[in-house]
């Protein structure tokens with residue numbers, strides 16, 4: 485089948501041909517305009533509880549790389565914040581640019597960051613991740629911006645593994661890692677109802693985008709770009725610019741838990 489990607493003939497502008505929901509009413513990412521966000525005093529603080537031993541493997545899936553987590557228990561969960569109930573951590577992954585002046589999916593006041601981290605959680609009211617993945621309240625994704633600055637030692641633990649998964653389809657063991665070490669100190673956030681930012685683009689995501697960014701160095705950004713979209717057999721294509729541009733808000737309101 486005509487595989488989706490980020491190229492000229494299979495990139496975001498073409499996704500609607502295979503996935504009509506691409507033109508739906510709650511698509512992601514969006515441009516976040518801080519002055520237009522509504523402070524909601526009823527929003528709870530975000531409760532993230534991650535157990536490092538639940539990290540299992542790191543995979544190059546040909547679109548990004550992701551660190552997967554064992555989700556058969558409530559050892560690594562998200563609760564509170566804008567959601568009701570308990571959501572289990574399934575995986576985290578990133579989106580980044582070919583240069584340091586762009587690469588994130590969400591933007592703030594039209595400004596992009598070089599990289600954006602997504603921590604994907606699913607609602608335990610459903611029996612499994614795949615059951616949850618297409619329900620309106622099925623997923624909660626925490627988005628974290630990475631801004632250029634000093635090298636991030638916690639991120640480096642993940643980047644050190646990328647040489648083992650350079651090509652599409654490669655995976656390696658990856659455990660004893662606490663994703664909390666990738667988060668900023670304060671968990672102030674914007675939240676809105678959206679979608680997966682890649683096919684199948686399901687409108688099943690409660691987005692929780694953190695206001696504070698964490699650091700990444702230029703040298704670390706070049707390690708992201710050393711990954712390949714291509715398999716070992718194909719002509720090498722550097723994995724970069726794997727982001728979808730902001731989508732129409734279509735009347736949605738973005739709320740925040742900070743003034």
Ligand SMILES: COc1cccc(N2C=Cc3cc(S(N)(=O)=O)sc3S2(=O)=O)c1
Pocket residue numbers: 575602604613614617625679680681682683684685
């Ligand atoms: C059966 O549904 C499934 C099964 C396996 C994987 C996925 N996914 C696909 C895309 C996708 C995009 C995400 S993002 N960038 O918005 O955080 S998260 C995510 S996923 O849920 O892991 C869906």
Ligand SMILES: [Zn+2]
Pocket residue numbers: 577578579602681
């Ligand atoms: Zn993502």
